[in-house]
Amino acid sequence: MAQGRKGRLNYRCPACFMRDLDIDMFYDKDKDEYYCLxxxxxGSEEDVLAMNEQIKKKYKVMLKRITVDDYAD
Ligand SMILES: [Zn+2]
Structure with missing residues (x-):
């Protein structure tokens, strides 16, 4: 059996993503948690999904702001 293999789904680490790093998380099936190396x-699957949702909302706002700035230029 492979150790430290990825979970059913590949989740991006939300903490790294906030720093512009696109890191896949690993799944610990003993703890039923995802973790970032x-x-x-x-965090649990729910934690990861909830954080990713928050980031998506933030990114939308940021993208909007950039678009407006580009327009003003
Ligand atoms: Zn991370």
Whole structure:
């Protein structure tokens, strides 16, 4: 059996993504948690999904702002 293999789905680490790093998380099936090797973020599937949703909302706002700035230029 492979150790430290990825979960059913590949989730991007939300903590790293906030720093513009696109890191896939690993799945610990003993704890039923996802974890990131880079930043030590650990969370359940729900935690990861909830954080990703928050980031998506933030990114939408940021993209909007950039678009408006480009327009003003
Ligand atoms: Zn991370």
């Amino acid at each position: 880079r930043c030590q973020f650990t």
